[in-house]
Amino acid sequence: MKRITARPLDADSFRPFGEVIESDNARSIRLINGGTTTRFHEVAPVEVGKGRAILSIFRGKPFAPPLAIRMMERHPLGSQAFVPLSPRPYLVVVAEDAGGRPGEPVAFLAEAGQGVSYPPGAWHHPLIALEAVSDFLVVDREGEGPNIEEYEFRDGFELVLA
């Protein structure tokens, strides 16, 4: 299997695939609540078309790298955001679209506290928690219509940490 290496997650590198949910990635910053709160405004949009957005919690079993990336998925009708609620890193594996299937996967190592949001149609691997069972807040779409596509790689990729 071809090997891919996870790089540290940052908003600029990740932008072709979505948004990093962290205060540094806000569209604007302002003081509210009489100066007691700083609002880092819109670190990511939520896009659900004719559906509705819901908040859920995903609890992921941990994976131990190296691990095989054998498939990817995407949600054509809505965005999907993951925000870690446990103080642990996790892996984000994404790909640009290549004619209706994912191109070569690109892997990022997210630090505790960094979330990600995939726009509608963005190829990504399902959740890859690390170290221990980890909880994530998930913001995604509920509604009518087929909102998942999956693609299986013929050979897969071996994902290693840097």
Add this chain to the structure above:
Amino acid sequence: MKRITARPLDADSFRPFGEVIESDNARSIRLINGGTTTRFHEVAPVEVGKGRAILSIFRGKPFAPPLAIRMMERHPLGSQAFVPLSPRPYLVVVAEDAGGRPGEPVAFLAEAGQGVSYPPGAWHHPLIALEAVSDFLVVDREGEGPNIEEYEFRDGFELVLA
């Protein structure tokens, strides 16, 4: 000032005011991602009417109880959810509507890890972080129209921990 006491936050007690964002409060639970992830589905809805939902981060300065509750606010056009990203408790102060103004405030002490979602029009006090500067993921509404009402109490209330 009349004194109010914060009680521990739990989903059943809080339901007249909104939803608690925690895995125990999910509408349904299912295994996904080949059994590696548990999805606690819809712990809270996101309601934004004709607006759009966005993800922001609020960074709150800490308050030291006892503290004075002098005003409350509400957002008639959209829900607003707060999920703590820092491992610290915080205070949630809400009120039922009493003819277009807030009734007597009710206070809850949220544990680290417990989020809350206010439905459109629910009276609540602005963010009250405790112990140290704390970050929260916020899911709320962006869009046209007046989406904030504020009410100042004549005498205010003194909020103490239990």
